[in-house]
Amino acid sequence: MAEAAGSITVTVNGVAVRVTPGTTVASATLIAGTQTRVSVAGEPRAPLCGMGICFECRVTIDGAPHQRSCQILCEPGMQVTTRGEPA
Amino acid sequence: MTPAWDVAVVGAGIVGAACARECAARGLQTVVIDAAGVGGGATAAGMGHIVAMDDSPAQLALTRWSQELWHELSPKLPREVEFESRGTLWVAADEEEMAEVRRKQGVFAAAGVAAEILDSRALAEAEPQLRKGLAGALLVPADGVLYPPAAAAWLMGEAIRMGAVMITSQRVIAAARGLVRTDNGKEYSAKRIVHACGAAGTDLLAELPVRKRRGHLVITDRYPGFVHHQLVELGYLKSAHSIASDSTAFNVQPRQTGQLLIGSSREFGAEDSTINYPLLRAMLQRAASYLPGIGRLQAVRVWTGFRAATPDKLPLIGPWPGDDSICLATGHEGLGITTSLATGRLVASEIMGEKPGIPAEPYFPVRFLEADHGSPTPTLYGEAAHG
Amino acid sequence: MSREFDVLVVGAGPAGIAAAATAAESGLHVGVVDDNPAAGGQIWRSGALLPAAAQRWKARLAAAGVVRLQGWRIVDCPEPGAARAERNGAEITRDPESEGRRDLRYRHLILATGARERFLPFPGWTLPNVMGAGGLDAMVRGGLPIAGKRVVVAGTGPLLLAVAAHLTSRGARIVAICEQASAAQMAPLMMQVLRRPGKLWQGASYRWATKKSRYLTRCWTVAALGDERLRSAILQRDGKQWCVECDVLACGFHLVPNTELAALLGCRLENGFVATDERMQTSVPGIWCAGEPTGIGGVELSLLEGQIAGLAAAGKTSAARRLAGRRRGALGFVRALERACQLDPQIRDLPREDTVICRCEDVRLGALLGRGGWRDAKLHTRCGMGPCQGRICGGATEFLFGWHADSVRPPVFPALVSSFLEPDAASELASPKEAL
Structure with a gap:
């Protein structure tokens, strides 16, 4: 699949999402319409603070869990997984 | 004048809470005093490993009995105590340590503690994150894990339900001759005073043969399934007779939350809660040598706590020579969580004049006074494996 | 890559940028560690048109030869003069050559760690699409499209207006701006803002930009409703409650200083803020603090404090003293802001x-x-x-x-x-x- 000029494709839970360079992974998850994590009691959670403080936006990126997605920019081919085990 | 209380327990850690529960259960009028609240000291700092330990026959008798008591209690424990029979894997790195595995199994079997030997392959299957090529392990299925502050709070809640009174707004400044005094001038007269203040006990009884032995712990974020059992190395045996003050050992515990607690370290002479970075590094390098993937986990917190260490690695439980009112319940080193329940039983038996559940003499404080008139000899402090 | 610095600055918001640029212009070797993907902090976050001052200071920082660790955070300070930094996403192994961690050394440490929003709980506040006000702003600057979305902005403080203005410019439909304080409580602050057109958050222009929105004082969110995500919010004003449908609820109750690193280093705190002397030195010699951690005062004060700290760390005492005089004059704004954002006790009952x-x-x-x-x-x-x-x-x-x-x-x-x-x-x- 060819990248459109000036855009990056990442996958969120296996679904391709096209974003502009400079987009955070947290924004990509919101664009994909998904939550970021499941809370310890099983509730869906999504980004809150947008500045790396609250840890609600943690997702798994390329297999590494607990990544603060609001502080990490999308890179081509990144595999983002949300809705993992409660964490 | 008749004392106002039958028993005054000084210290509301898990040991003090267990003592209060046993005393209250026997109808004794019991007051517990601790300015730090319930489970705020070493109880909060420790791992919460319920473990049978066999450094000496007396240690095995106490830990085994207490472990049984925990299992008896477990159906009543609320969810937040997080009690789980995880089992301990005593990991053997080589054939020399496998010999120790077999010896340990024999000792446990004689004491009625079931234990199973895992060979190299079985160990790798049980814990895939362990490094390849380990010789095997001893699995002790009855060993457990719990969250100590919640366990202490539950025990204290039971004591209060049975009539004990808890006082947290005052700090005890003296506790002897049947009288406990606190920093706001209050006095509590009691027939017996139970000293259960762990490593802080020497503030009240200067001659107590207890020293602070600092430990470090690291807790990670949640990684459910990373390891399944409490993992402890047997390698400490090789330096077991070393009296160097600082030591580390591989000791990793999976929490019910999916978090890992990583230990352990031991050092004497450290009086504050600051982190000894070289020791912390050595401790984590030890852990990483057994669990190579541990470096990629996120650590959420690092902290220190103080064990109450005695020269012979056995706790001080029983009458304190020279003051008939005092009964000690301290010096549990790294085994206070495990042995809290048995300690409570022994203390209550002593106060009531009952026959104890196991012979109580090995834990009597008088053993040190007989040996050297009450001043503990620092060189007697050896290595302990755990806690 | 250098690991030893005359001055290490933590944070690249206005205070950190000013401190780093000033110290480097004085001839010192300066490093900046900042958690965010780009310099500017929260208030000068890229992805939108920046005020002239921001562009000026960013240019000064770029010209000053400062070593920048952007997207890194300080995780520990194992001993005096040493700090351990970790790169965000260090475990994501896209480039095996890239470093994930650095041990840094410094002679002077300037803490410019900024502030975070205060979040107050109410039923439903954990639902997806209930965010911080600054949080939503940051997400939008980080690539989240907001055009056509219905947004309720709620909480307290001038930040709400700034966020609403920015979101409006991106095409969001601001359903309501709920300010928990009364108009009378906000008035002295607004007077200060209006008196000085260049004042932080440029209140007047934001007010203009949001004039089509409903700006409601003495108003707050009592609940957010929805199943898997937010559907609507219940607002309350003068005891009257009503429900508004919205796509995003952006809530922030003023700011809380980021003092954790200062506390770890043993710096004395006073009423929750880092205590400093006139030169912005903390109670620990060689550790300085500038910007919001010393008192929530906005961009202008942060720039002043950053410059003072940078100059003082470089030993330029008289220049630092001249700016300290200007800082004293600006401190009134901290108190005005604090009074304006005083929380209504009813919010405790939410x-x-x-x-x-x-x-x-x-x-x-x-x-x-x-x-x-x-x-x-x-x-x-x-x-x-x-x-x-x-x-x-x-x-x-x-x-x-x-x-x-x-x-x-x-x-x-x-x-x-x-x-x-x-x-x-x-x-x-x-x-x-x-x-x-």
């Missing part, structure tokens, strides 16, 4: 017993009632034990119960275990004046 207070560990209000304090709650309920280390629930429990989150334990942010178990491989090779 959470119900089943409302989550600690989001990391899902500790609900009912579990916290009757607890003796922060430590007691922490030990017995897990409140504040999660990876945010109490940064969110600490601000809430301070307001709800008057608790003070006490001891700070390392790491100051969750850090890789490997950061503690081995030294940074290249740290011995570093030389102080090594080129970038």
Whole structure:
């Protein structure tokens, strides 16, 4: 699949999402319409603070869990997984 | 004048809470005093490993009995105590340590503690994150894990339900001759005073043969399934007779939350809660040598706590020579969580004049006074494996 | 890459940029460590048109030869003069050559760690699409399309207006701006803002930009509704409640200073802020602090404090003293801001017993009632034990119960275990004046 000029494709839970360079992974998850994590009691959670403080936006990126997605920019081919085990 | 209380327990850690529960259960009028609240000291700092330990026959008798008591209690424990029979894997790195595995199994079997030997392959299957090529392990299925502050709070809640009174707004400044005094001038007269203040006990009884032995712990974020059992190395045996003050050992515990607690370290002479970075590094390098993937986990917190260490690695439980009112319940080193329940039983038996559940003499404080008139000899402090 | 600095600055918002540029222009070797993907902090976050001052200062920083660790965070300070930094996403191994961690050394440390929003709990505040006001702003600057979305902005402080203005310019439909304070309470602050057109957050222009929106004082969100995500919000004003449909609810109750690193380093705090002398030196010699951690005062004051700290660390005492005089004059704004953002006690009654207070560990209000304090709650309920280390629930429990989150334990942010178990491989090779 060819990248459109000036855009990056990442996958969120296996679904391709096209974003502009400079987009955070947290924004990509919101664009994909998904939550970021499941809370310890099983509730869906999504980004809150947008500045790396609250840890609600943690997702798994390329297999590494607990990544603060609001502080990490999308890179081509990144595999983002949300809705993992409660964490 | 008749004392106002039958028993005054000084210290509301898990040991003090267990003592209060046993005393209250026997109808004794019991007051517990601790300015730090319930489970705020070493109880909060420790791992919460319920473990049978066999450094000496007396240690095995106490830990085994207490472990049984925990299992008896477990159906009543609320969810937040997080009690789980995880089992301990005593990991053997080589054939020399496998010999120790077999010896340990024999000792446990004689004491009625079931234990199973895992060979190299079985160990790798049980814990895939362990490094390849380990010789095997001893699995002790009855060993457990719990969250100590919640366990202490539950025990204290039971004591209060049975009539004990808890006082947290005052700090005890003296506790002897049947009288406990606190920093706001209050006095509590009691027939017996139970000293259960762990490593802080020497503030009240200067001659107590207890020293602070600092430990470090690291807790990670949640990684459910990373390891399944409490993992402890047997390698400490090789330096077991070393009296160097600082030591580390591989000791990793999976929490019910999916978090890992990583230990352990031991050092004497450290009086504050600051982190000894070289020791912390050595401790984590030890852990990483057994669990190579541990470096990629996120650590959420690092902290220190103080064990109450005695020269012979056995706790001080029983009458304190020279003051008939005092009964000690301290010096549990790294085994206070495990042995809290048995300690409570022994203390209550002593106060009531009952026959104890196991012979109580090995834990009597008088053993040190007989040996050297009450001043503990620092060189007697050896290595302990755990806690 | 240098690892030894005359001055190490933590944070690249206005205070950090000013401190780093000023110190470097004085001839010192300066490094800046900043958690965000780009410099500017929260207020000068890229992705939108920046005020002239921001462009000027960013250009000065770029020209000053400062070593910049952008997207890195300080996780621990194992000994005086040493700081351990970790790169965000260090475990994501896209480039095997890239470093994930560095041990840095410094002679002077300038803490410009900024502030975070205060989040206060109400039923439904944990639903996806309930965000911080600044939080939503940051997400939009980080690529989230907002055009056509219905947004309720709620909480307190001038930040709400700034966010609403920015979102409006991006095509969002601002349903309401709910300011919990009364108009009378806000008035002295607004007077200060209007009197000085260049004042922080440029209140007047934001007010203009949002004039088509409903700006409601004495108004707050009592609940957010929705199943898997937000559908609507219930607002309250003067005892009257009504429901508005919205796509995003952006809530922020003024700011809380980021003082954790200062506390870890043993710097004295006063009323929750880092105490400094006139030269912005903390109680620990060689450690300086500038910007919001010393008092919430906005961009202008942060720039002044950053310059003072940078000059003072460089030994330029008289220049620092001249700016300290200007700083004294600007401190009135801190007090005006604090008074304007004084929280209505009724907001304490919003959470119900089943409302989550600690989001990391899902500790609900009912579990916290009757607890003796922060430590007691922490030990017995897990409140504040999660990876945010109490940064969110600490601000809430301070307001709800008057608790003070006490001891700070390392790491100051969750850090890789490997950061503690081995030294940074290249740290011995570093030389102080090594080129970038």
